[in-house]
Amino acid sequence: DVQMTQSPSTLSASVGDRVTITCRASQSISSWLAWYQQKPGKAPKLLIYQASSLESGVPSRFSGRGSGTDFTLTISSLQPDDFATYYCEQYNSFSRTFGQGTRLEIK
Amino acid sequence: EVQLVESGGGLVQPGGSLRLSCVASGFTFSSYAMNWVRQAQGKGLEWVSGITGSGADTFYADSVRGRFTISRDNSNNIMYLQMNSLRAEDTAAYFCAGYGTGSLGAWGQGILVTVSS
Numbered sequence: 001d002v003q004m005t006q007s008p009s010t011l012s013a014s015v016g017d018r019v020t021i022t023c024r025a026s027q028s029i030s031s032w033l034a035w036y037q038q039k040p041g042k043a044p045k046l047l048i049y050q051a052s053s054l055e056s057g058v059p060s061r062f063s064g065r066g067s068g069t070d071f072t073l074t075i076s077s078l079q080p081d082d083f084a085t086y087y088c089e090q091y092n093s094f095s096r097t098f099g100q101g102t103r104l105e106i107k
Numbered sequence: 108e109v110q111l112v113e114s115g116g117g118l119v120q121p122g123g124s125l126r127l128s129c130v131a132s133g134f135t136f137s138s139y140a141m142n143w144v145r146q147a148q149g150k151g152l153e154w155v156s157g158i159t160g161s162g163a164d165t166f167y168a169d170s171v172r173g174r175f176t177i178s179r180d181n182s183n184n185i186m187y188l189q190m191n192s193l194r195a196e197d198t199a200a201y202f203c204a205g206y207g208t209g210s211l212g213a214w215g216q217g218i219l220v221t222v223s224s
Contacts (some may be wrong), residue, residue, distance in 0.1 A: 049210035050209070094166040097154065098153065
């Protein structure tokens with residue numbers, strides 16, 4: 001099974017900051033990677049699919065890069081609504097795997 | 108509007124069974140693979156099971172293989188998760204998710220399953 005290692009586990013930042021979250025796959029997954037945002041008590045929400053494609057309705061301050069084993073999610077200028085937990089997910093195989101999550105908190 | 112609504116959760120004793128349902132609307136259900144994802148309280152997301160659009164192929168996480176069965180009824184736009192031999196570690200919120208080109212573009216609100224005596 002493909003293992004996904006996400007870092008950092010917690011990130012403290014301020015409104016207006018540029019932040020980057022990293023996800024590494026244990027083997028190549030091509031570009032079959034998605035990023036999700038989850039707020040407490042809510043279902044996850046798709047932000048980015050196929051490593052770099054922005055889901056419809058998601059603000060352009062979110063961007064994704066990478067292929068193979070190394071991927072990043074960048075938020076260019078943090079807004080108050082962005083403080084949440086973020087997960088990467090590989091779907092290269094039908095046995096999907098999520099990263100451990102990154103909790104983005106207000107500094 | 109794409110919508111997924113889960114039902115069937117609740118409290119069950121260890122070793123017991125439960126069947127979850129997920130009713131889909133707003134899209135051509137049979138065209139999309141669907142999945143179940145769970146999340147224990149305070150923990151991360153764990154993929155549980157998936158099924159292709161036709162229902163011909165099913166997939167399971169090692170943690171549930173042999174105990175859980177995924178199925179779908181494309182005539183009525185419903186996906187199911189039959190959960191047998193439940194354990195305390197199966198306690199979690201269960202989400203149905205799908206409607207994406209591989210990724211999970213739509214999620215239900217989640218349904219709580221508690222396994223306890």
